[in-house]
Amino acid sequence: MTHVERADILLVDRDPVLGRGTMTFLTERDYAVEWVDSGEKAFNWLDSRLFDVLVTELNLQRASGMRLMAVAKERNPDVCVVLIAERPDIELATEAMRQGAYDFQTKPLNLGKLEAVIQRGIDHQRLVLAQHELRRRLDERYGLGNLVGQSRQMVKVYNTVRQVAPTAASVLIQGEPGTGKDLVAQAIHNNSPRRDEPFVKFDCASMPPKLQEIELFGHCAEPSSASRHAWQGCVELADKGTLFLDEVWALPEALQTQLLRVLTEGYYERPGDGQRIGADVRIVAATTRPLQAMVEAGMFSAQVYRALSTVVVAVPALRERREDIPLLVDHIAQWACRPMGVSFPGITRNGIDLLLRYDWPGNVRELKNIVEGMVAMARGSRVLDAGDVPEHIRRDTAPEADEIRIPTGVTMGHIERIAIEQTLKTCGYNKEACAKTLGIGLRTLYRKLRQYDIR
Numbered sequence: 001m002t003h004v005e006r007a008d009i010l011l012v013d014r015d016p017v018l019g020r021g022t023m024t025f026l027t028e029r030d031y032a033v034e035w036v037d038s039g040e041k042a043f044n045w046l047d048s049r050l051f052d053v054l055v056t057e058l059n060l061q062r063a064s065g066m067r068l069m070a071v072a073k074e075r076n077p078d079v080c081v082v083l084i085a086e087r088p089d090i091e092l093a094t095e096a097m098r099q100g101a102y103d104f105q106t107k108p109l110n111l112g113k114l115e116a117v118i119q120r121g122i123d124h125q126r127l128v129l130a131q132h133e134l135r136r137r138l139d140e141r142y143g144l145g146n147l148v149g150q151s152r153q154m155v156k157v158y159n160t161v162r163q164v165a166p167t168a169a170s171v172l173i174q175g176e177p178g179t180g181k182d183l184v185a186q187a188i189h190n191n192s193p194r195r196d197e198p199f200v201k202f203d204c205a206s207m208p209p210k211l212q213e214i215e216l217f218g219h220c221a222e223p224s225s226a227s228r229h230a231w232q233g234c235v236e237l238a239d240k241g242t243l244f245l246d247e248v249w250a251l252p253e254a255l256q257t258q259l260l261r262v263l264t265e266g267y268y269e270r271p272g273d274g275q276r277i278g279a280d281v282r283i284v285a286a287t288t289r290p291l292q293a294m295v296e297a298g299m300f301s302a303q304v305y306r307a308l309s310t311v312v313v314a315v316p317a318l319r320e321r322r323e324d325i326p327l328l329v330d331h332i333a334q335w336a337c338r339p340m341g342v343s344f345p346g347i348t349r350n351g352i353d354l355l356l357r358y359d360w361p362g363n364v365r366e367l368k369n370i371v372e373g374m375v376a377m378a379r380g381s382r383v384l385d386a387g388d389v390p391e392h393i394r395r396d397t398a399p400e401a402d403e404i405r406i407p408t409g410v411t412m413g414h415i416e417r418i419a420i421e422q423t424l425k426t427c428g429y430n431k432e433a434c435a436k437t438l439g440i441g442l443r444t445l446y447r448k449l450r451q452y453d454i455r
Contacts (some may be wrong), residue, residue: 007122008049011035012042012056012068013084018107022055025111031118039068046071047451052125053080053118058092066099073100078128080121082114146183148331149324153316157184164311165191170263172248172308173286175315178365181286182246184313188284189242197241202234205250213255213271220273235268238281248285248308249294256301259283263307283308318360318367323411325355328364332371333384342380350386353418357397417452420445424454 009031013019016037023035031053036042039060045051046068054072058065069081081101085092093104103117147158164171165188173181182201189199202216218233234243245251251259262268262279269276285308294300318325329352333344360366374388386394420438427433435445448454 007031007052009033009053010045010051042068044447046075050076053121055082058083058085078125080118082117147187148328149321151321151324153321157313160313161187169310170308171284171311173313176317176363177288178363179315179317180364181315184315185244185284194241194282198238199242200234200238201244203246205247209252217268218270220270235279235281240280242282242284245285249287249289249291256304260304318363322356326352328367329371332368333375336372336375337380340380345383347384351384351389354386354389354394354397358393420448421454
């Protein structure tokens with residue numbers, strides 16, 4: 001939805017007198033109105049921008065008001081649509097309302113009624129926008145705000161997090177290094193009833209086994225020691241909260257046995273005094289290695305694996321969800337600009353295209369480092385471009401002279417734009433030759449150039 005304070009209206013009416021009259025009436029009431037007299041022009045406008053309101057004749061030459069409504073709703077699901085017919089048609093009006101129209105009117109229009117319908121639609125959009133803003137703030141507060149992406153794979157991750165977070169189930173998070181498994185673990189904690197209790201992270205691969213035991217389960221000094229002070233381990237520190245075991249595959253066999261007691265019996269024994277201590281803690285574990293294969297190879301306890309993997313969350317590699325890269329770039333850059341007191345001015349299509357074509361072996365962590373470096377060099381003074389992308393990425397993603405490289409995981413619209421841009425360049429920016437090569441009409445090419453803002 002576009003801004004609602006000054007709503008954008010697309011008016012489609014073949015009658016120049018009625019069209020201008022309706023446009024004047026709405027403009028005088030502070031609406032921004034684009035009036036067109038054909039369905040083809042309306043489709044072009046819908047391709048180029050979002051509208052809050054669509055007022056259209058039902059029967060148009062070479063087009064249908066119902067089809068226009070469908071396209072408008074693809075662009076903006078909350079769009080307010082008013083369909084206009086030459087004569088009353090109850091059956092058609094019922095079908096229009098069933099498909100999402102706000103109102104069905106006949107000519108001559110009752111302009112007062114039209115304005116009331118439009119205002120009702122705008123009020124609804126304002127309410128939806130407020131609900132989205134509330135949900136965004138809740139996500140920032142309770143942990144989903146840092147999980148960025150709208151790909152099918154990430155939507156699956158979101159849904160799993162929301163379903164499992166309110167439960168007491170243990171969770172195993174699997175994924176390559178740098179995919180954001182720690183963010184998923186934090187999101188599970190932040191959306192759980194334990195959100196106000198500690199979230200303690202323990203990296204199982206970061207220290208020797210003997211130190212792991214002390215760090216994880218604590219330690220009590222020997223009886224002969226001058227002090228009997230007990231060292232609290234991560235399990236105790238996470239009491240009533242969540243313990244995140246990163247790289248759980250590296251946990252030694254002896255510690256796996258102690259962890260199994262925590263998972264299945266709710267207690268552990270503290271090294272140094274053998275005292276049995278209750279453990280009210282939720283375990284969330286993560287691994288970059290295939291834990292099930294390690295179980296089959298006898299390298300990890302099958303019992304611990306079963307206890308940990310009550311729910312399994314697979315975090316996709318960045319190359320498997322390339323359509324999320326533009327969102328991630330914007331999110332990372334916005335945060336990187338904040339300490340400098342500047343706003344992120346954006347990045348060009350050429351810059352994004354380079355980032356889309358790279359395979360990202362370091363996943364989101366690598367992307368974060370790259371984008372933060374680009375922002376630091378530009379310092380918010382200009383729009384980022386392909387020249388700001390590090391040289392090794394430009395080198396690794398450069399296509400051959402006669403090759404059009406299409407990244408996986410992008411929309412058909414993005415693929416079409418790449419094909420038009422590359423063909424136009426190959427044809428020396430001769431639009432007639434480009435249209436002929438692509439097998440489309442010159443008029444269609446010009447419409448596509450406007451649609452994708454190709455200059």
